[in-house]
Amino acid sequence: MTKRLLLAAVAALALPAPALAQVMDAAQLRDAALKDDLAYEITEGLTTEVGPRLAGTEAEARARAWAVKKLNALGFKNVRVEPFRMPVWVRGEETAEIVAPFPQKLYLTALGNSGATAAAGMTAEVVYFPTLAALQAAPDGSLRGKIAFVSHAMMPTQDGSSYGYFGAARRSGPAIASRKGAAAMLIRSIGTDYHRNPHAGGTNFPDGVKPIPAAALSIPDAEQLERVLKRGSPVRIKLTLTPRQTGMKESGNVIAEVPGSDPAAGIVLIGGHLDSWDLGTGAIDDATGVAITTAAAKRIMDAGTPRRTIRVVWFGAEEVGVFGGRAYGEAHATDNHVAAAESDFGADRIWRFEINLPEGAKAVGDRLAAALAPLGISRGTSKAGDGADVGPIMARGVAAIDLNQSGLDYFNLHHTPDDTLDKVDPAKLRQNVAAWTTMLAIVADAPEAIGRVTPAR
């Protein structure tokens, strides 16, 4: 080896200067976090002692009280609730049966913001559409008095990207059907399982569009209805859905902090959402999100004082319209956030990370890559910016880090009665805590300034 090559090799081995200036040992914290029990403890506690916690209900209020008590007990600082008000829709009765030609019950659940049938139900003929595009192509008025049925079969993807495409049937389908005169709308659940558990989720009726009764059939039921329709006889369904809008109610964000040593270095914002849909106990959506981020912040707190303040937010009212994220975004628009990250995609292993960091903090991304690799996490090439609740903050040009959980199984459980504690794998949860702890150790303690970025969206 020539002397020049030898020197180059030595230079390559040397740690870059900013890394040497980090106080926290990310690798050591990472490895210790693989033994974490706190995230599971939080998940178990919240799902057991509160259970389902629909936004704006007394159950969500109990969840906030539980959160405040837990975060104080863990030693976080500045634990507080920031209340806000939001419209609350609640489920009523929900039953359906094929009346003709083959009488049988169907399992379904009303979509959030669904209109109601008469208390005694309604009976109408079903018109089948294989996709949302086919519904969109139906002539205006052609659905008058009918039940539109869109049975678009979702396929899972590791990065969850298929939710945007397939989820449109739920988000927009009922309003499209209403505009065309439909009396009601049924969709195949936006999900990938084969259980008799329908997937809840919100739909939207823009101003001036009549909110018709709208519900999701479980996937076995949607396929059953397709088979019945394929026999060729007119299919009539009796549908009873009695949800209602109950007006404006109180929700709130629960906030806790690990104060940093350098107030001027800004705030690293992390969290998940405290509310859940009402059918399950919201274990993977999103008790694990608040649990993972809180457990990671607690590990940093116990290891010393990071340079930057870590702010953990358990957002309220995410599922029904990101009311908590928007309230936070308005209340804290001028806070000195320097980075944001959210955990709201279940409890499966993190497989990839992505960043949106300014050029001056490029080395932070490199240190993340090196420290996360042993957890099986590779670096993606897209610009980070995930997270509904931290979205309003990221939209202001705050740097973003995405720790992407695998979505291959997520839509087996998403918004169903089956989202319960038994679905949480403690080993995978620990991998998540280790990744978040690593990320916080590097980002909150980075000696570099972390300035503004162009947001991903």
Add this chain to the structure above:
Amino acid sequence: MTKRLLLAAVAALALPAPALAQVMDAAQLRDAALKDDLAYEITEGLTTEVGPRLAGTEAEARARAWAVKKLNALGFKNVRVEPFRMPVWVRGEETAEIVAPFPQKLYLTALGNSGATAAAGMTAEVVYFPTLAALQAAPDGSLRGKIAFVSHAMMPTQDGSSYGYFGAARRSGPAIASRKGAAAMLIRSIGTDYHRNPHAGGTNFPDGVKPIPAAALSIPDAEQLERVLKRGSPVRIKLTLTPRQTGMKESGNVIAEVPGSDPAAGIVLIGGHLDSWDLGTGAIDDATGVAITTAAAKRIMDAGTPRRTIRVVWFGAEEVGVFGGRAYGEAHATDNHVAAAESDFGADRIWRFEINLPEGAKAVGDRLAAALAPLGISRGTSKAGDGADVGPIMARGVAAIDLNQSGLDYFNLHHTPDDTLDKVDPAKLRQNVAAWTTMLAIVADAPEAIGRVTPAR
């Protein structure tokens, strides 16, 4: 090789004489049956065009009409319904919620023959028992006004034998609790899945024992209730169950035949049950049972005329008390049955066969072993005698053949809303049809006389 050894080897290779006398080529029929589509077609048709078919209801009557039409269309002879009457219990409302200390809804379903609460429900404290033995050990009167909760966790077994042990909590638990003064009984579902689908099933209240409200929690709910109880505060549940006994109604067995060439050679009795529990569409319990046995009989019919008559019975009212099997046993006690076999354990692969054949028909068992081995089916050493519906006939000393399906996954679906068509694997269904076709080719066409045996039970 000596001449003596050579002769012995040739003798060993030669087929035994009775095999040569069989007209039907079991191996050829077996291999052709691995392409069977009829069993799936029957399963799909019955579960789609009828769906759930609780014994004694109009849904089961529609199922009989469907069966008669199908069996005639397939070319079976002597297709008929043999009606009988039986008591009918029907489900009402069924809801439950933990009222204190952590309010939340629980998912459950009433057990067959459950008593009813008041229409407005009842609220009482829960007393926990980890096993049925623990409930049995509770002092008389100690449960007065309480809800007894037995949360015995079932483990799966390939041969299904664990159902007897764990199922006792469902079959006998409520009567035991009633005798001790309990106001109601909850059990952990007798099942092995982790979905929010409770497992239905019958319970028994002997004469003189008050039928208390009795229900099965889904397994996630049973574990949730256990976690809540472990917190140590008194747990109160509001329970509303409004099932009712509706009196004696008509059910019936549907019978079809493949007439044999030798009436004196007797009848081979096969079948499954037509009725199902009401929560699912009875796909694996037991549409596949009637479908497999019917498809196999149809293959024999299409291949020629077997020596013996094959009688296929789609039994009514099995789930709620084997009323169809008992009615058949009484009506056909003196028919010349020579062998009986039943398919009522799902649609998974057959892994083993067992026999109870008289000494004179020992070679039939050997031919079965040779012909079933290529399907991955090995010979068991116990005396055959499975099948609730054919039980009364087997009890008379009729020879028995068991074709055992794997039970490792069966109790994930058994008696739940999840027992739907999508759970049926067409490839496994074909393996079943191939095994049954093989069995029928050998047994129905056996030249040996098949006399009486000592029943297994």
